[in-house]
Amino acid sequence: MGTIASAELKPGDLIEIFRPGYQHWALYVGDGYVVHLTSAGDITGAALANIMSSGTERAIVKKELLSKVAGKCMYRVNNKHDREYPPLPPREIVRRAEEKVGQEMPYNLTSDNCEHFVNKVRYGVHRSDQVYQATELILTGILGMGLAVIRTLTRVQRN
Incomplete structure (x- = not known):
């Protein structure tokens, strides 16, 4: 775990980012970039408190540098469901992720969070x-x- 050399990341990989108290999830799409579901200012601090108290919120799909999204947090590749669900081909995962960039989507901590998003894009499974x-x-x-x-x-x- 930790920072991973870009050469070790493969397009379509799930990236688990360890934030205080929870994990944020993103999809690696190549060239150091990830696509992830987040609030306008990322789901940290006041935004996280607001989402947790209200239960629902709107979120946006962003394409950003992994180094910016992870900040000083540890992260790792975690394609943990590959044995249970066959992943889509990497090119299809990246296409599906990138076509969502800029879209506003519902966010709910228990039913529509960043982990649901990446699993849906990689495996076609909402979990x-x-x-x-x-x-x-x-x-x-x-x-x-x-x-x-x-x-x-x-x-x-x-x-």
């Missing part, structure tokens, strides 16, 4: 593992709290 993992953690927490309450009530009934 976000971050959302799935967060939902799983929340449900596990709720289940754990429910079991704790049942145990407490059971102890109280015995006494």
